[in-house]
Amino acid sequence: MHDSTMQKALSFMEIQHNFSLKKYNTFGIEAKAKQFVAIHSVQELKNVLQENKATQKFILGGGSNMLLTKDIDALVIHIDLKGKKIIKENDDFVWVECQAGESWHEFVLWTIDQNFGALENMSLIPGNIGTTPVQNIGAYGTEIKDTFVSCEAMTIASQEMKTFTKEECHFGYRESIFKNEVKNQYIITSVVFKLTKTNHKINTSYGDISVELARKNITNPTLKDVSNAVITIRKSKLPDPKQLGNSGSFFKNPILLKSDFQKIHQQFPEMKYFDISETEVKVPAGWLIEQAGFKGKRFGDAGIHKNQALVLVNYGNATGQEILNVSKDIQQTIFKMFGIHIEAEVNVI
Numbered sequence: 001m002h003d004s005t006m007q008k009a010l011s012f013m014e015i016q017h018n019f020s021l022k023k024y025n026t027f028g029i030e031a032k033a034k035q036f037v038a039i040h041s042v043q044e045l046k047n048v049l050q051e052n053k054a055t056q057k058f059i060l061g062g063g064s065n066m067l068l069t070k071d072i073d074a075l076v077i078h079i080d081l082k083g084k085k086i087i088k089e090n091d092d093f094v095w096v097e098c099q100a101g102e103s104w105h106e107f108v109l110w111t112i113d114q115n116f117g118a119l120e121n122m123s124l125i126p127g128n129i130g131t132t133p134v135q136n137i138g139a140y141g142t143e144i145k146d147t148f149v150s151c152e153a154m155t156i157a158s159q160e161m162k163t164f165t166k167e168e169c170h171f172g173y174r175e176s177i178f179k180n181e182v183k184n185q186y187i188i189t190s191v192v193f194k195l196t197k198t199n200h201k202i203n204t205s206y207g208d209i210s211v212e213l214a215r216k217n218i219t220n221p222t223l224k225d226v227s228n229a230v231i232t233i234r235k236s237k238l239p240d241p242k243q244l245g246n247s248g249s250f251f252k253n254p255i256l257l258k259s260d261f262q263k264i265h266q267q268f269p270e271m272k273y274f275d276i277s278e279t280e281v282k283v284p285a286g287w288l289i290e291q292a293g294f295k296g297k298r299f300g301d302a303g304i305h306k307n308q309a310l311v312l313v314n315y316g317n318a319t320g321q322e323i324l325n326v327s328k329d330i331q332q333t334i335f336k337m338f339g340i341h342i343e344a345e346v347n348v349i
């Protein structure tokens with residue numbers, strides 16, 4: 001490598017100490033990383049892991065799905081790998097590989113510009129590509145597992161690369177193998193998606209998409225129309241983390257066995273629910289939180305959003321611990337009221 005190129009690579013990989021993560025988490029929580037490094041290539045990642053074998057590691061993408069309740073006594077590795085390419089195509093489908101550090105929403109917009117379909121309903125979800133499989137992100141009737149083909153990941157302990165197929169990822173509702181069986185063992189470096197080139201399956205049945213399209217007099221929507229509708233709806237419902245710190249839905253919608261739910265429903269006949277299988281129903285956690293009287297409440301700088309009870313917010317200087325306390329208060333109240341446990345979707349660190 002030429003001297004100056006080598007120097008550039010080294011300076012890129014500089015490890016910083018006592019590094020503020022305030023700008024690296026969408027809650028806008030002030031927490032410090034003992035050490036911090038941004039990674040721009042798979043080789044850099046390998047070097048950092050090899051050179052810091054004995055050090056505790058913490059992987060950071062866009063910081064939009066975590067609540068930092070304390071300083072991180074570890075080497076924070078911020079995955080900033082960039083690039084995307086078509087790796088295969090036929091008349092009907094295209095396989096696109098995207099690097100982990102690319103912004104998910106920018107990628108979705110790019111696919112729509114290429115007239116590649118299937119991701120449009122997941123427009124405007126914050127965060128990076130490499131994290132999309134971790135919790136099988138989803139919105140408006142679509143989940144990443146519907147288009148996911150495989151991902152490449154580096155084994156933290158041995159620096160070997162491993163390919164995870166869709167089946168191996170054990171995807172579930174906001175779940176995958178990366179949150180469970182192999183938690184903290186792999187760093188995802190790229191993801192392959194299979195998208196449509198023709199016969200796009202436009203899905204406007206979920207939420208208010210069809211209402212928004214009708215409002216614009218659109219009867220035969222394109223991918224771009226659906227994406228724009230989703231963006232408009234999301235902007236009207238969810239706070240922009242740049243203006244009000246948050247991490248999207250703080251809780252998962254609880255899934256109950258129909259037999260258990262029927263007993264609760266007899267007591268609370270107005271309770272909303274959706275059938276998700278022969279034996280299970282999903283109850284909207286936002287509805288439960290609203291019934292418990294938390295919507296719009298504020299406790300110091302921590303609070304519950306006024307339009308969306310599922311979203312906890314930081315009004316400025318809340319600590320992660322304060323937001324966590326509010327979340328626990330909500331969980332306990334809901335359990336007392338309805339006998340239902342609601343689980344955090346956000347990773348509490």
Ligand SMILES: Cc1cc2nc3c(=O)[nH]c(=O)nc-3n(C[C@H](O)[C@H](O)[C@H](O)COP(=O)(O)OP(=O)(O)OC[C@H]3O[C@@H](n4cnc5c(N)ncnc54)[C@H](O)[C@@H]3O)c2cc1C
Nearest residue numbers: 059061062063064065126127128130131137138188247248
């Ligand atoms: C306003 C708002 C709206 C949202 N709406 C939705 C929504 O509709 N649907 C939805 O599913 N989510 C939603 N989210 C949550 C969030 O956007 C997604 O979970 C997103 O995929 C998180 O990506 P990230 O890169 O920011 O992850 P981070 O917060 O950086 O990381 C999340 C977890 O993954 C781990 N991780 C990060 N990168 C890697 C990697 N490369 N390899 C292995 N592990 C890694 C981290 O250690 C951490 O445990 C929303 C968030 C916000 C703020």
